[in-house]
Amino acid sequence: MTESLNQVLAQVDRGMEESLGRLFALLRIPSISAQPKHAGDCRAAAEWLRKELADLGFEASVRETPGHPMVVAHDDKPSSGPHVLFYGHYDVQPTDPASLWHTDPFAPTLTRSVDGRQVIVARGASDDKGQLMTFIEACRAWKRVHKALPIKISVLIEGEEESGGVNLMPFLKANAQELKADVALICDTGMPNRTTPAITTGLRGLVGDEIELQCASHDLHSGMYGNAARNPIELLCTILGNVRDATGRVKLPSFYDGVQEPAETVRAQWRAIFPNDDLTLGPVGLSQAAGEQGYSAVEQVWARPSYEINGISGGYEGEGFKTVLPAKAMAKVSFRLVPGQNPEKIRDAFRAYVKSHLPPDAKVTFTPHGASSGFAVPQDGPYLKTALKALSDEWNTEAVSIGCGGSIPVVAEVKEALGLDSLLIGFAQDDDRIHSPNEQYGVESFHKGVRSWVRVLAGLSALA
Known part of the structure; x- marks a missing residue:
C-alpha cells in the first residue's frame, strides 16, 4: 500500500495547478442560496459538481428539492473496506457589504496574507467550496493513478446549508436506503492552529x-x-x-x-495547543475565563x-x-x-x-x-483512530481530537436519519474570514487537505 499511496500523493502534487483551476471555476459561480436572484447560480453550481463527479466515474445526479437542488453521487466498485458518505455544501453566504471587499468576491484571487501565506480570496473559498474540493481532488488523484477508488464512496452535496438547510432532513429520510453507509465524512471544520491537524469529535x-x-x-x-x-x-x-x-x-x-469529563489524554492535547487562556480569549480583547472554575477557556467551549x-x-x-x-x-x-x-x-x-x-x-x-442534543464520536472507534493517524502522517504533527462550541446541524441529522456517526475533518483556519468580506483559504490548506484525504482513504481501505 505504501508505494500505491505515494504514487497518488505524487499525482496530487503534479496536478495542483489544475486542481486550483477547477476550484477557481467553482468559486466563480455566485451560488448565494439566501438570495432568490441567485437560484440559477445555485443550480449551475450543482450541475458543475455533477459533471465533475460524473467525469470521475461516479454515478452522479442533481436531485430536486422544494428549494435548491442536491448533488448525489456513488462509486461502489470497490468491494472491500468501509462505505463512506462524504458531505459538503456548494452554497455560500451573501457578500454584503460589497465596499469592504478588496477584490470581486466571485473573481478568485491569489494573494499573500499578512503573515506571508499564499491564500485564495473569494466568497466560498473556505466555507465550503475549497473544503469540499479537497475531497473531490483526492478522489481524482486516486482515479488517475489506479483507475479506481480504494473504498466505496457516496457523495452528498447540499445547496442550502447557508440559508437554514430546511430541506436536508426530509431529503435524508426520503433517500435513507440509498444514502446508507458505514460512516459520514464532513469537511466543514478547521484546524486549531496552522500546523496541527484535527478531527472535531464533539459538538454542543x-x-x-x-x-x-x-x-x-x-x-x-x-x-x-x-x-x-x-x-x-x-x-x-x-x-x-x-x-x-x-x-x-x-x-x-x-x-x-x-x-462526561473529557479523557485526560484529550485534555493534555488541548493544553499543549492552548497552554493559557489568552490564546483563546486574547483575539477578542479578553484575558481570563469567566465561566466554570477549574476549566480552561477552551475546555469550557469544547467540553462543558x-x-x-x-x-x-x-x-x-x-x-x-x-x-x-x-x-x-x-x-x-x-x-x-x-x-x-x-x-x-x-x-x-x-x-x-x-x-x-x-x-x-x-x-x-x-x-x-x-x-x-450534543454529539460525540467514540474515541476508541476504528475510523477515528485511522483518520487521526493519516492526518498525523501528512502534517508530521500528532493529529488531535477537538471539540466545537457551536452546533453543525448536518451531524445530528445524518445521525438521526441514517444512523451514521461522522468524522469532521477540515483544514480551515480561524482567520479565513468565513461569512465576512475578503474570505480566504490558504493554498497550503487546500494542497495538504487533498493529500490528507488521499491518506485517509488509504487508511480506511486497510480496515477491510
Missing part, C-alpha cells in the same frame, strides 16, 4: 428560550409608582443572574446529569455546557431619557449542551426555576427557539 447542542415577564397592566410613571410597583426588568435580571452560582456552575436541578443571556430589553430604549417604570421585560437565553444532556429536560428545568422565583403580581410567558 442548543436550547433557546425567550422569556417575557409582566407585572403592572401598563407602563407607569416612576415618580408615582417607583418602589411600590414591581419592576419586571429588575426582577428578570435578578432571576437570570442567579442561574449561576459563585463558581460559575449552573444551579438548575440535574443540569449536569449525563455530562453553558448558559448565556443573549439579549434583554424592556422599558424606554429610545434617545434621551424617560422616567418610566415598565410593565414588561423580555430576555432571550440559550444553553449549549454537551452529549449526555437532554434538551427538553433542560428547558423544563429552566422554566420551572423561573416560575419558582416569581413573586405575586408577576406573570411569565415562554417562547421556545429550538432544541438539539
Whole structure:
C-alpha cells in the first residue's frame, strides 16, 4: 500500500495547478442560496459538481428539492473496506457589504496574507467550496493513478446549508436506503492552529428560550409608582443572574446529569495547543475565563455546557431619557449542551426555576427557539483512530481530537436519519474570514487537505 499511496500523493502534487483551476471555476459561480436572484447560480453550481463527479466515474445526479437542488453521487466498485458518505455544501453566504471587499468576491484571487501565506480570496473559498474540493481532488488523484477508488464512496452535496438547510432532513429520510453507509465524512471544520491537524469529535447542542415577564397592566410613571410597583426588568435580571452560582456552575436541578469529563489524554492535547487562556480569549480583547472554575477557556467551549443571556430589553430604549417604570421585560437565553444532556429536560428545568422565583403580581410567558442534543464520536472507534493517524502522517504533527462550541446541524441529522456517526475533518483556519468580506483559504490548506484525504482513504481501505 505504501508505494500505491505515494504514487497518488505524487499525482496530487503534479496536478495542483489544475486542481486550483477547477476550484477557481467553482468559486466563480455566485451560488448565494439566501438570495432568490441567485437560484440559477445555485443550480449551475450543482450541475458543475455533477459533471465533475460524473467525469470521475461516479454515478452522479442533481436531485430536486422544494428549494435548491442536491448533488448525489456513488462509486461502489470497490468491494472491500468501509462505505463512506462524504458531505459538503456548494452554497455560500451573501457578500454584503460589497465596499469592504478588496477584490470581486466571485473573481478568485491569489494573494499573500499578512503573515506571508499564499491564500485564495473569494466568497466560498473556505466555507465550503475549497473544503469540499479537497475531497473531490483526492478522489481524482486516486482515479488517475489506479483507475479506481480504494473504498466505496457516496457523495452528498447540499445547496442550502447557508440559508437554514430546511430541506436536508426530509431529503435524508426520503433517500435513507440509498444514502446508507458505514460512516459520514464532513469537511466543514478547521484546524486549531496552522500546523496541527484535527478531527472535531464533539459538538454542543442548543436550547433557546425567550422569556417575557409582566407585572403592572401598563407602563407607569416612576415618580408615582417607583418602589411600590414591581419592576419586571429588575426582577428578570435578578432571576437570570442567579442561574449561576459563585463558581460559575449552573444551579438548575440535574443540569449536569449525563455530562462526561473529557479523557485526560484529550485534555493534555488541548493544553499543549492552548497552554493559557489568552490564546483563546486574547483575539477578542479578553484575558481570563469567566465561566466554570477549574476549566480552561477552551475546555469550557469544547467540553462543558453553558448558559448565556443573549439579549434583554424592556422599558424606554429610545434617545434621551424617560422616567418610566415598565410593565414588561423580555430576555432571550440559550444553553449549549454537551452529549449526555437532554434538551427538553433542560428547558423544563429552566422554566420551572423561573416560575419558582416569581413573586405575586408577576406573570411569565415562554417562547421556545429550538432544541438539539450534543454529539460525540467514540474515541476508541476504528475510523477515528485511522483518520487521526493519516492526518498525523501528512502534517508530521500528532493529529488531535477537538471539540466545537457551536452546533453543525448536518451531524445530528445524518445521525438521526441514517444512523451514521461522522468524522469532521477540515483544514480551515480561524482567520479565513468565513461569512465576512475578503474570505480566504490558504493554498497550503487546500494542497495538504487533498493529500490528507488521499491518506485517509488509504487508511480506511486497510480496515477491510
